[in-house]
Amino acid sequence: MEDVVKINQLTKVFNDKKAVDNVSFSIKSGEVVAILGPNGAGKTTTMLMMLGLLNPTNGEAKVFNEDAKQKSIRERIGVMLQEVSLMDRLKVKEIIGLFRSYYPNPLSMDQLIGLTGLSQEDLNKRTEKLSGGQKRRVGFALALAGNPDLLFFDEPTVGMDITARKVFWETVRKLANQGKTIIFSTHYLQEADDIADRIILFNKGSVVADGKPEDIKGKLTKQSVSFIALHDIPREMFIQLSHVSDVFKKDGRIFVMTDDTDSVLARLFELKLNVKDIRIEKGRLEEAFEQLTEKTREAM
Ligand SMILES: Nc1ncnc2c1ncn2[C@@H]1O[C@H](COP(=O)(O)OP(=O)(O)O)[C@@H](O)[C@H]1O
Ligand SMILES: [Mg+2]
Known part of the structure; x- marks a missing residue:
């Protein structure tokens, strides 16, 4: 055409x-x-x-x-x-x-x-x-x-x-x-x-x-695992996993964006990281859109 x-x-x-x-x-x-x-x-x-x-x-x-x-x-x-x-x-x-x-x-x-x-x-x-x-x-x-x-x-x-x-x-x-x-x-x-x-x-x-x-x-409706870290957690710890698309910090929480939340949780426990208030979110479209187009993210 x-x-x-x-x-x-x-x-x-x-x-x-x-x-x-x-x-x-x-x-x-x-x-x-x-x-x-x-x-x-x-x-x-x-x-x-x-x-x-x-x-x-x-x-x-x-x-x-x-x-x-x-x-x-x-x-x-x-x-x-x-x-x-x-x-x-x-x-x-x-x-x-x-x-x-x-x-x-x-x-x-x-x-x-x-x-x-x-x-x-x-x-x-x-x-x-x-x-x-x-x-x-x-x-x-x-x-x-x-x-x-x-x-x-x-x-x-x-x-x-x-x-x-x-x-x-x-x-x-x-x-x-x-x-x-x-x-x-x-x-x-x-x-x-x-x-x-x-x-x-x-x-x-x-x-x-x-x-x-x-x-x-x-693409937008990625799921996430988020948590509050009680000590420094380098981004590399999660970003290198194949099913993880992004890792960032927002409102004091670390967000691991993924299409496989189970694997991220498994990894989290395996590493015995000191974290609290773990939440799993099934991506909501509007929220994902905001995340994608967000102006500022905090440094990790
Ligand atoms: N005539 C202009 N002079 C200076 N900056 C401009 C002008 N037009 C647009 N901009 C800037 O360029 C960017 C893109 O603007 P625009 O194309 O109007 O965005 P949108 O339509 O997606 O809201 C903005 O940062 C805006 O402030
Ligand atoms: Mg416009």
Whole structure:
């Protein structure tokens, strides 16, 4: 299948800080991809570079094998950015009409109303009178106006109420079923898991995992054995075991991440380590996600 997006060694540095650090991946036609990561992970910066709205410090981003700045490419892309900014003093229906006029094969006004859940009342409102949630809905209509093959949504549901979220994701599913390629960013693991067929997990400017939600969840939901150590325990004592993926200290406890808690316990007793308050945890997804993307860990 065709690569719709291809980014290669993409890097963006802002005043010495690497916001995006040597990221490469490609996205095929018809994929629904979640770019998942905590705030500051580099999701928006990556999207802006894919869209040609921000120049990379290094590497390149191609959309339909071209630079996304080109008009012929622009016409095939729909975008809803994190901050939806709308021209003041236009009515919603006027601004949507204006956007539709930019494209060779726009969706009809009725189709856009059906897809976004905008009401007649909303359409007659002036843009400066809209609430945050209504603005998002208009932003969604503008992204769909040109009937694009490829859609980008940057944290689309932030500021939406539950009903608006539901309408939004239902429409995204509809668009996906029509074979459109959809790329959205989110910091909600649940959202990524519910909607996407692929998750690209970002942390601190890098891709830390890329795969099917099932596989990512498998990776994230490691089990752990944790305990309080009454004397120094070198990390090496556990990290060298084949079924142990990580060892770290948090909140005064040592955590041994593993897919075989029995073996870790056996080892713990075998070594006759002086520890107390041993706990075994079956990985919870949200917690594992936090652990993976956590900013600071204590030194051991
Ligand atoms: N225009 C900018 N100038 C300086 N730093 C920026 C700019 N845009 C983003 N950053 C920094 O780059 C990092 C990644 O930001 P961003 O891509 O917005 O993350 P995300 O969208 O995942 O929350 C953050 O540390 C952010 O503060
Ligand atoms: Mg962002």
